[in-house]
Amino acid sequence: MTLSVLARLLRIQRVLVRHGLDEFLHTTPLLGSIRFWFYFSPATWFERRRGGERGERIRLALEELGPIFMKLGQILSTRRDLLPPDIADELAKLQDRVPPFATSDARRIVEEAFGKSIDQLFERFDDAPLAAATIAQVHSAKLRDTKTSNKDVVVKIVRPGIRTLIERDIQVMYAIADLAHRYWSEGPRLRPVEIVREYEKTILDELDMMREAGNAAQLRRNFAGSSLLYVPEVYWDYCRRNVMTMERIDGVLINNLTELNRRGVDIKRLSENGVEIFFTQVFRHNFFHADMHPGNIFVLTADPQHPRYAAVDFGIVGTLSPRDQYYLAENFFAFFERDYYRIAKLHVDSAWVPSTTRVDELESAVRTVCEPIFNKPLKEISFGQVLLGLFEAAQRFGISVQPQLVLLQKTLLQIEGLGRQLNPELDLWKTAQPIMRDWMRERVNPLAVLQKLRRQLPEINDTVLALPQLLHQAVQLAADRRFTLPVKDDNFAKLQIEMRTSAQRRDYAILSAAFVLGGIFWFMLVREPWWPGIASLAVGLAVFWRS
Numbered sequence: 001m002t003l004s005v006l007a008r009l010l011r012i013q014r015v016l017v018r019h020g021l022d023e024f025l026h027t028t029p030l031l032g033s034i035r036f037w038f039y040f041s042p043a044t045w046f047e048r049r050r051g052g053e054r055g056e057r058i059r060l061a062l063e064e065l066g067p068i069f070m071k072l073g074q075i076l077s078t079r080r081d082l083l084p085p086d087i088a089d090e091l092a093k094l095q096d097r098v099p100p101f102a103t104s105d106a107r108r109i110v111e112e113a114f115g116k117s118i119d120q121l122f123e124r125f126d127d128a129p130l131a132a133a134t135i136a137q138v139h140s141a142k143l144r145d146t147k148t149s150n151k152d153v154v155v156k157i158v159r160p161g162i163r164t165l166i167e168r169d170i171q172v173m174y175a176i177a178d179l180a181h182r183y184w185s186e187g188p189r190l191r192p193v194e195i196v197r198e199y200e201k202t203i204l205d206e207l208d209m210m211r212e213a214g215n216a217a218q219l220r221r222n223f224a225g226s227s228l229l230y231v232p233e234v235y236w237d238y239c240r241r242n243v244m245t246m247e248r249i250d251g252v253l254i255n256n257l258t259e260l261n262r263r264g265v266d267i268k269r270l271s272e273n274g275v276e277i278f279f280t281q282v283f284r285h286n287f288f289h290a291d292m293h294p295g296n297i298f299v300l301t302a303d304p305q306h307p308r309y310a311a312v313d314f315g316i317v318g319t320l321s322p323r324d325q326y327y328l329a330e331n332f333f334a335f336f337e338r339d340y341y342r343i344a345k346l347h348v349d350s351a352w353v354p355s356t357t358r359v360d361e362l363e364s365a366v367r368t369v370c371e372p373i374f375n376k377p378l379k380e381i382s383f384g385q386v387l388l389g390l391f392e393a394a395q396r397f398g399i400s401v402q403p404q405l406v407l408l409q410k411t412l413l414q415i416e417g418l419g420r421q422l423n424p425e426l427d428l429w430k431t432a433q434p435i436m437r438d439w440m441r442e443r444v445n446p447l448a449v450l451q452k453l454r455r456q457l458p459e460i461n462d463t464v465l466a467l468p469q470l471l472h473q474a475v476q477l478a479a480d481r482r483f484t485l486p487v488k489d490d491n492f493a494k495l496q497i498e499m500r501t502s503a504q505r506r507d508y509a510i511l512s513a514a515f516v517l518g519g520i521f522w523f524m525l526v527r528e529p530w531w532p533g534i535a536s537l538a539v540g541l542a543v544f545w546r547s
Contacts, residue, residue, distance in 0.1 A: 008172045019061040055090030067134035068169040070094050100132035106157050113240040135206045158207055158242040170200050198403045206315035209244035215314035222285045229277050230310045249310045251298030254418060264304040271423035275431040278415045283439040290318040290407050292414045318407040329436045335386050340367045353397045362397055369393040383428055384413035
């Protein structure tokens, strides 16, 4: 752990103390090896503590710690399998509200990216930003390029210095995650280091405007000619890694119900279209917009009886493997048919839980969690809550956290929230079921199977051609008695690592105790000169810290 990370942890400790959250620091085993440093912090003794509910205090602390921790809080708000409801509800209130950076910086970044002045690139560039967020801010502009049919654009510019802030706070998160993995009983199952790694990948990907432009282009291609969703055009000549230029759309924000009603929009159709768009992305295209909060979705109202969605902000997208697509769809069907044995079997077959899990025990756990959900009318059942219920049921069986499914669940909850805000009577299952059934039928259609085989023919051909040579090599090795079968036992490997680590800690402890005792005896028996005793104590403490 570096000094800069330790300094940042002390700053975090001060904020937590201010919001009355320091009990966590003093009781959690995660910070056992560094907890004593917090007693040297003035905040521990002099900071005034604020009151309020636990969830609210956590939210306020994250807001004070800055945009990176706020964004982490937004992601954690979807992890209701990890957090109590009161904390998850408060974290869901976190908004990406940050002050805009200076227009002079925005202009400088654009000019450096293209090697031209703003006036050479744009007929008009509005100094006042349309929106400002953690990663970037958006300005309205008008292109000079006469070849472009729609010259009104938005220019998204990455916030200066944000990468340095992200990298600093990510190192702190890795340090905490590593401690959690080592000292928290739930650490190995929840894999906190992998969660931080996934968060790091997500947030660093959002810094790359070329990547976001590619996501937008893919989504636009998927919905080309669609009456359901419109994706703005990307102007590639005006895109760089820290600047992206897109067509500006004229629409109404999805949560502006007053304006939508004033324009006579068919709200019922709009809510059903939103569900269809999401499930089409997940099951037909296998490429879904994974940040569908109200600020990123507009409604085009040229034809109010056939409203069309328009999406922006494509920094976060998700995909599922064909295997996950299949198991997800089958889980939904099995849930609504109350086939709990099928759900348990699917969890084992998909490797979401260990293969040693007893299906009958998992079935009983799934039934216990899912049956109460059916007390509600079918139209009130939440797909996101269904997924959450299944995760909770499998939790004590050592379910392996699946980042792609967590992203899907988060997006699903957003879609459901929007849909029911528009139309409280929305029946998600009734809307989604035909899409999933058609997809399942197409999946086993003989023509689809043949097309899949045709795509795999080159790989099959290469494998068949390589077989004779591989068999010859195996026979030759067997004849020379050099044929071996490697055996890998993950549990044995983990045991070896744990034994080695334990031995190292024991050795460090003995060495540390020897130096500390040596220093104490020096002061008791010799006293002068004093510096060997101090040196011995310092070495002992340093060895203890290293351990």
